[in-house]
Amino acid sequence: KAGVTQTPRYLIKTRGQQVTLSCSPISGHRSVSWYQQTPGQGLQFLFEYFSETQRNKGNFPGRFSGRQFSNSRSEMNVSTLELGDSALYLCASTVQGHEQFFGPGTRLTVL
Amino acid sequence: QKEVEQDPGPLSVPEGAIVSLNCTYSNSAFQYFMWYRQYSRKGPELLMYTYSSGNKEDGRFTAQVDKSSKYISLFIRDSQPSDSATYLCAMSAFSGGTSYGKLTFGQGTILTVHP
Numbered sequence: 001k002a003g004v005t006q007t008p009r010y011l012i013k014t015r016g017q018q019v020t021l022s023c024s025p026i027s028g029h030r031s032v033s034w035y036q037q038t039p040g041q042g043l044q045f046l047f048e049y050f051s052e053t054q055r056n057k058g059n060f061p062g063r064f065s066g067r068q069f070s071n072s073r074s075e076m077n078v079s080t081l082e083l084g085d086s087a088l089y090l091c092a093s094t095v096q097g098h099e100q101f102f103g104p105g106t107r108l109t110v111l
Numbered sequence: 112q113k114e115v116e117q118d119p120g121p122l123s124v125p126e127g128a129i130v131s132l133n134c135t136y137s138n139s140a141f142q143y144f145m146w147y148r149q150y151s152r153k154g155p156e157l158l159m160y161t162y163s164s165g166n167k168e169d170g171r172f173t174a175q176v177d178k179s180s181k182y183i184s185l186f187i188r189d190s191q192p193s194d195s196a197t198y199l200c201a202m203s204a205f206s207g208g209t210s211y212g213k214l215t216f217g218q219g220t221i222l223t224v225h226p
Contacts (some may be wrong), residue, residue: 004154007183026202043199043214044211058213090155094212096206098160098203100112100201104154
């Protein structure tokens with residue numbers, strides 16, 4: 001069974017730009033969660049989607065948004081990038097919402 | 112105060128040692144407990160998943176949960192250099208409302224097993 005895939009793996013952007021990251025969950029998994037990982041804050045929950053609906057959102061500004069498609073693939077978007085948005089962005093998929101399986105992440109660098 | 116506290120280490124042990132990794136938590140709503148291993152520049156890999164107090168064993172790994180003390184542990188027996196990684200504990204509450212799809216992580220413990 002293929003694992004969670006994320007594209008692109010690496011991104012370099014400048015302040016003020018926007019970025020879109022993609023996540024394809026494990027086949028049959030309908031729940032996708034997104035996390036931001038930084039050395040200072042660790043892994044922090046961004047939001048979760050299930051059947052194209054956002055069910056939960058973490059404590060991040062509105063510049064961070066996402067969506068999910070009918071095939072369970074998910075995207076997250078960050079608008080008006082700031083230097084502090086540099087991080088590893090991880091998505092995870094699950095059947096039940098607890099036992100989550102992570103992708104390799106997208107490393108975003110904002111210059 | 113963070114909901115989940117984990118000693119960041121770093122922890123350095125000789126090959127073959129027994130490693131003990133620990134997390135404490137303050138939110139009594141947490142009912143599901145996981146341990147992840149993360150190699151440098153990779154995504155976290157699920158090692159253990161449990162939802163009841165007591166021990167769960169899988170090969171060289173044993174996860175222990177004590178809900179009354181709000182304390183979880185991961186033991187690694189016969190540690191190998193390939194176990195060198197960051198170990199993260201993670202927890203979640205029953206699904207619903209602000210718990211949907213949300214894992215709360217500890218800061219991670221950096222482990223080095225030297226030959």
